[in-house]
Amino acid sequence: MHMQRDDHTLLIAMRRGDQAAAVALWERHGARLVAYAATVVGRGEAEDAVQEALVRAIGAAHAQVAGVRDVPAWLVTLVRHAAINRVRGDRRRRGREAAVARVGVCFAVRERDDVAARVAALPRRLREVVVLRHVCGLTFAQCAVALGANPNTVAGRYREAMGQLRGLTERGEAVENERTPRGVEVVHG
Amino acid sequence: MDERDPLVAELDAWGADVAGVDAGPVPVGVRDAVRTAGKGERSVRVRSGLAWLAAAAAVVVVAIIAARPVGPRPRATVVQGDGQGEVAPVRLVQPTMAVLMRANAGFDPDRLELLEGGGGAVGRVYTPRDAAEELGRM
Numbered sequence: 001m002h003m004q005r006d007d008h009t010l011l012i013a014m015r016r017g018d019q020a021a022a023v024a025l026w027e028r029h030g031a032r033l034v035a036y037a038a039t040v041v042g043r044g045e046a047e048d049a050v051q052e053a054l055v056r057a058i059g060a061a062h063a064q065v066a067g068v069r070d071v072p073a074w075l076v077t078l079v080r081h082a083a084i085n086r087v088r089g090d091r092r093r094r095g096r097e098a099a100v101a102r103v104g105v106c107f108a109v110r111e112r113d114d115v116a117a118r119v120a121a122l123p124r125r126l127r128e129v130v131v132l133r134h135v136c137g138l139t140f141a142q143c144a145v146a147l148g149a150n151p152n153t154v155a156g157r158y159r160e161a162m163g164q165l166r167g168l169t170e171r172g173e174a175v176e177n178e179r180t181p182r183g184v185e186v187v188h189g
Numbered sequence: 190m191d192e193r194d195p196l197v198a199e200l201d202a203w204g205a206d207v208a209g210v211d212a213g214p215v216p217v218g219v220r221d222a223v224r225t226a227g228k229g230e231r232s233v234r235v236r237s238g239l240a241w242l243a244a245a246a247a248v249v250v251v252a253i254i255a256a257r258p259v260g261p262r263p264r265a266t267v268v269q270g271d272g273q274g275e276v277a278p279v280r281l282v283q284p285t286m287a288v289l290m291r292a293n294a295g296f297d298p299d300r301l302e303l304l305e306g307g308g309g310a311v312g313r314v315y316t317p318r319d320a321a322e323e324l325g326r327m
Contacts, residue, residue, distance in 0.1 A: 014223055014226075015223075015226050015230075016226065016227060016230045017223055017224065017226050017227015017228070017229075017230050017231075018223070018227070019215075019220065019223055019224070022215050022219060022220065022223045023215055026212060026215045026216075026219070027212065030212030030213075030215075031207065031208050031209070031210045031211070031212040032207075032208045034212060035207045035208065035210075047216065050216070051216040051218045051219055052218075054216070054218075054219045054222070055218055055219060055222040058219070058222045058223060058226050059222065059226070115199055115200065115203040116203065116207075119200075119203075130200065131204075133200075133204075134200040134201055134203065134204030135203075135204040135207045135208055136204075136208070137204070137208070162196060162197075165196060165200075166196060169196065
């Protein structure tokens with residue numbers, strides 16, 4: 001709860017032109033938001049999507065920001081919208097196939113490439129929940145707010161994702177760097 | 190999910206690694222937006238301050254007007270240019286005379302007749318200077 005107030009205070013201060021607050025907020029959430037955005041648009045555009053979302057947060061109406069009760073979930077919502085808009089724009093510009101090929105990109109660290117590859121192999125609706133839970137550290141309730149879905153739906157997606165991940169592990173289908181499934185690209189952080 | 194589940198532990202470790210990656214400096218676009226927001230915030234403060242100042246000034250003016258003693262006011266004395274039918278309240282007689290002189294080419298500013306009013310010689314024809322002196326005595 002204390003952290004929530006801090007986030008909110010930082011958000012308000014950032015909107016008032018406080019660069020130090022912007023830095024603090026970025027250091028606290030930047031990597032997580034970029035990692036989440038990468039599950040939707042790919043690493044290359046993830047930072048742009050996060051930047052667009054933060055700019056939108058800065059320019060949002062005061063009443064809207066004052067009513068934000070969960071800053072991390074709200075920021076994820078903004079990032080999600082920005083990322084999805086980019087995917088749609090990408091599809092319009094370059095055709096559906098080209099855009100889909102970029103969607104499976106996931107943010108990974110070298111020693112855990114196999115985990116990243118397995119997560120990246122999940123469908124987006126499942127991958128999002130796994131990343132929000134384990135990278136962004138959101139609860140199911142926060143995930144539900146961020147994704148605009150029912151908490152039970154989110155929990156169901158998480159169970160389904162875990163089932164698929166277990167299946168991938170048991171069947172030994174963990175993906176190596178050289179052989180990525182379904183056009184998934186693993187980007188090293 | 191059980192926290193001891195190896196898959197959950199593996200995902201948690203991966204998530205911590207990913208979240209711990211240095212996000213780098215704040216994106217330029219965000220810094221610019223924060224700077225712009227700061228300028229906007231200062232502008233809003235200035236505008237707000239000016240609005241409060243104007244409101245306070247309006248309150249003072251209203252208070253002064255309300256505090257003025259209200260008593261019976263003398264009936265307005267009117268001055269008329271000869272045959273022109275122009276009238277003016279006494280307080281505005283001098284500026285109005287000037288206006289009348291400008292507005293009516295045929296108006297004779299040297300012949301002003303006081304039609305009615307307290308203390309003045311009604312019906313008398315005044316020069317502007319005489320009219321001003323007369324009005325000053327009223």
